[in-house]
Amino acid sequence: MNEIELVSRLAGKVRSVHPALISGIGDDCAIWRPRVNEDLVFTTDFLLEGVHFERDIYSPADIGHKALARGLSDIAAMGAEPRFCLLSLALAPDCDRRWIDSFYSGFLKLAKRFRVDLAGGDLSHSDRVLCDIVVCGAVPKGRALRRDGARAGDSIFVSGRLGRDWREYRRPVPRIELGLALRGRATACMDLTDGLSLDLHRLCLASGVAAAVENVPLRKGQTMDQGEDYELLWTMPARRKSPQGAIRIGGITTGRPGLVLLNGEPLPVRGYDHLQQ
Amino acid sequence: MNEIELVSRLAGKVRSVHPALISGIGDDCAIWRPRVNEDLVFTTDFLLEGVHFERDIYSPADIGHKALARGLSDIAAMGAEPRFCLLSLALAPDCDRRWIDSFYSGFLKLAKRFRVDLAGGDLSHSDRVLCDIVVCGAVPKGRALRRDGARAGDSIFVSGRLGRDWREYRRPVPRIELGLALRGRATACMDLTDGLSLDLHRLCLASGVAAAVENVPLRKGQTMDQGEDYELLWTMPARRKSPQGAIRIGGITTGRPGLVLLNGEPLPVRGYDHLQQ
Numbered sequence: 001m002n003e004i005e006l007v008s009r010l011a012g013k014v015r016s017v018h019p020a021l022i023s024g025i026g027d028d029c030a031i032w033r034p035r036v037n038e039d040l041v042f043t044t045d046f047l048l049e050g051v052h053f054e055r056d057i058y059s060p061a062d063i064g065h066k067a068l069a070r071g072l073s074d075i076a077a078m079g080a081e082p083r084f085c086l087l088s089l090a091l092a093p094d095c096d097r098r099w100i101d102s103f104y105s106g107f108l109k110l111a112k113r114f115r116v117d118l119a120g121g122d123l124s125h126s127d128r129v130l131c132d133i134v135v136c137g138a139v140p141k142g143r144a145l146r147r148d149g150a151r152a153g154d155s156i157f158v159s160g161r162l163g164r165d166w167r168e169y170r171r172p173v174p175r176i177e178l179g180l181a182l183r184g185r186a187t188a189c190m191d192l193t194d195g196l197s198l199d200l201h202r203l204c205l206a207s208g209v210a211a212a213v214e215n216v217p218l219r220k221g222q223t224m225d226q227g228e229d230y231e232l233l234w235t236m237p238a239r240r241k242s243p244q245g246a247i248r249i250g251g252i253t254t255g256r257p258g259l260v261l262l263n264g265e266p267l268p269v270r271g272y273d274h275l276q277q
Numbered sequence: 278m279n280e281i282e283l284v285s286r287l288a289g290k291v292r293s294v295h296p297a298l299i300s301g302i303g304d305d306c307a308i309w310r311p312r313v314n315e316d317l318v319f320t321t322d323f324l325l326e327g328v329h330f331e332r333d334i335y336s337p338a339d340i341g342h343k344a345l346a347r348g349l350s351d352i353a354a355m356g357a358e359p360r361f362c363l364l365s366l367a368l369a370p371d372c373d374r375r376w377i378d379s380f381y382s383g384f385l386k387l388a389k390r391f392r393v394d395l396a397g398g399d400l401s402h403s404d405r406v407l408c409d410i411v412v413c414g415a416v417p418k419g420r421a422l423r424r425d426g427a428r429a430g431d432s433i434f435v436s437g438r439l440g441r442d443w444r445e446y447r448r449p450v451p452r453i454e455l456g457l458a459l460r461g462r463a464t465a466c467m468d469l470t471d472g473l474s475l476d477l478h479r480l481c482l483a484s485g486v487a488a489a490v491e492n493v494p495l496r497k498g499q500t501m502d503q504g505e506d507y508e509l510l511w512t513m514p515a516r517r518k519s520p521q522g523a524i525r526i527g528g529i530t531t532g533r534p535g536l537v538l539l540n541g542e543p544l545p546v547r548g549y550d551h552l553q554q
Contacts, residue, residue, distance in 0.1 A: 002550050004479070022316065023423060026483065028354040028467050029318035029414070031421050034311035039299065041306035044321075044363045044411055046401045051367070077305040086321045088409045090328070091552065122409070124323045125551045132365045132399070132409035134321055137306070144308050146300060190305050202281070206303065273280050274402045275368065 001097055003123055013108065016117045021084055030119035032084065032136070040083075041137045041144055043074035049092070049128035060099045061106030062170045063129065068110050070193075071135035072174035073230045077191040079145040079183040080137030082114045082176065087121035090130040114176055145182060145189035145234070150207035154187055154235040154252040157242060162196055162229050163222025172230035181243045182234055189234040195225040198271025199233055200260050207235075210255030213262050217247050224262075227272035278374055280400055290385065293394045298361055307396035309361065309413070317360075318414045318421055320351035326369070326405035328551075337376045338383030339447045340406065345387050347470075348412035349451035350507045354468040356422035356460040357414030359391050359453065364398035367407040391453055422459060422466035422511070427484035431464055431512040431529040434519060439473055439506050440499025449507035458520045459511055466511035472502040475548025476510055477537050484512075487532030490539050494524050501539075504549035 001009075011025040022031040034040060047067040049055060058066070068085065075082050087107070091100065111118055116135065124130075159175055175191075182189055188207055192199050196216060204211050216224060235252055236242065260267040278286075288302040299308040311317060324344040326332060335343070345362065352359050364384070368377065388395055393412065401407075436452055452468075459466055465484055469476050473493060481488050493501060512529055513519065537544040 001552060003552050004482075004546075004550075006552060023421070027424050028351040029320040029357070029421070031355075031423075032317045032319065033418065034315070034317060036313055038311070040309045040311060040317075042309065042363060042396065042411070042413075043306040044365050044397070044409070045399050046365050046367060046407075046409070048367065048401060048403060048407070051401060051403060074305040078308075080306070086319060086411065088321050088323050090323060090325065119319065120321070122322050123551050124325060124328060126325060126328060130323075130325070130407060132321070132323070134319070134363065134411045136319075141310065144300070144306070146308075147304050205281075269281075274400050275278060275280050275283060 006123065010104065014118050017115050018083055018117050021117045021119055024117060024119040030086065037141045038138045039141050039144055041075065041078045041080045041139060042134065043071050044132060044134045045070040047131040055129065058170055060102035064103040064106030065110050065171050067131040067133050068107050069172045069174050071133040072114055072176060073191045075135050075137035076175045076179035077145065077189050077232060078137060078139065079143065079179045079189065080139045082116040083136050083138050084117040084119040086119055086134040088132040089121065090124040090126040092126060092128050095129065143183055145186050147188050147190050147203050147206040150188040150203060150209050150235040150252045152209055152252050152254045153238065155238045155248050156211060156213065156235050156250045156252060157246045157248055158233050159231040159245060161217040161219050162224065162231065163219030163226060164228060165219065169228060174230065175232050178232055178243060185240050186234040186236050189232060192229040192231050192233050194227040195271030197225045197267050198269060201258050201269045203233065204260060205258040208257045210253045210257065210259040211250060212253050213250035213260060216249050225270040283400065287381065291395050294392050295360055295394050298394045298396055301394060301396040307363065314418045315415045316418050316421055318352065318355045318357045318416060320348050321409060321411045322347040324408040332406065335447055337379035341380040341383030342387050342448050344408040344410050345384050346449045346451050348410040349391055349453060350468045352412050352414035353452045353456035354422065354466055354509055355414060355416065356420065356456045356466065357416045359393040360413045360415050361394040361396040363396055363411040365409040366398065367401040367403035369403060369405050372406065420460055422463050424465050424467050424480050424483040427465040427480060427486050427512040427529045429486055429529050429531045430515065432515045432525050433488060433490065433512050433527045433529060434523045434525055435510050436508040436522060438494040438496050439501065439508065440496030440503060441505060442496065446505060451507065452509050455509055455520060462517050463511040463513050466509060469506040469508050469510050471504040472548030474502045474544050475546060478535050478546045480510065481537060482535040485534045487530045487534065487536040488527060489530050490527035490537060493526050502547040
């Protein structure tokens, strides 16, 4: 299979669901016609063999699923609705037609579930599989959930128990519906990809506040500085009603920006840092 | 240097030029507020060590420059003005602070020249340097230059001599101004990244036409199936005035879609194909 064949096979499989996608796969760029009174949000995320996954543990469909899920998790964290995505994919020498088809089946199944159009991307080769996903989402003007709005007195929530569940780890489900439910309620929001210790520190830094955390719901044998939870972390005034499944873990305080106390003791800023591996 | 430090250093260096960029580096997503009556165009391109460059030949600033230039070349091919970009970057173990600074200096110098805001991205590590660039550009509604508008009778042009010039190869200059000049004049346009033989075939396929080519301006010792020219290829009704520097290489004809004749003989569809390396 050559590039022209793969691209035309893909273009044949993909049915666009958003009329705003004027032109998708096959040109130098995808063309998107934005709506009035809507902000667009953009994220990009690597998924690299040897760093984020191994091919003896992940099936090709798992890899396709997770490549997109990583981007969708950031869209959820902004309280946005997914619109379209672009995928850069470098194939390894032993990725045959069956591997490629299975990869795209995992990818496109998740894309269909969350109504994301695959609008283009890039193809390359490498000695191992490399993915980089771009996702665009939309929110009503000015309504995106940022990291910098937490205020002293807010409660802090997470969307589920932290730590890796093996199935979820390979096929994480982005919290899109929850992100939408938090619009207009949360004061700050982000997804937990590098571990609660590091991510809550980042949220507090961005908002210029501190945090005191008491009850962190951890899976058995897990710690707070592992990453890849794909749960949401958010803050909200205590009087607002929290969505179903929300777990309160503490509150925002005044104090040195970025400082996080766990049961009264400073929590070390530790988590997954790509530059220190 | 850890991720938080690198991201905050970067955020400090970057001065946004577009007020439409509501929020850039540092959140889960960048936020962009689109204008009415404007279409947005999007492209993504890998630049991988061992595939697209070697570090003993490319300086870090060359790599930063070229990572962005590849994306900007696609924006030029759509007749669009660049707006913002996102960069996914995986660093190799021996990329120290000096390497990283030099990489971003090459990247940000080109970004400044073409008024592109660096709005975010992803950081990771790998055994070699991996870049994936996303660029967003804007065109007046419905005015993007696509590949599928070439009509029999149109002339075919390229923007310069084809084949690699060593300096340009490391620091290609995207043809942004030319792309803008072609808006409303060209019927189809693309950039020449995989070689004229393959790219003209693609343009003809997309437009459902054939082509007859006579005089192809090649650099000494070069062929038509090498890629990475970063020149534009476009078609235009013969009566329209061609922009300065345009070189006419032939004309669009009726005939089997995708067929390209060179001096009356079929030109083999050959060029840089990532899936056949």
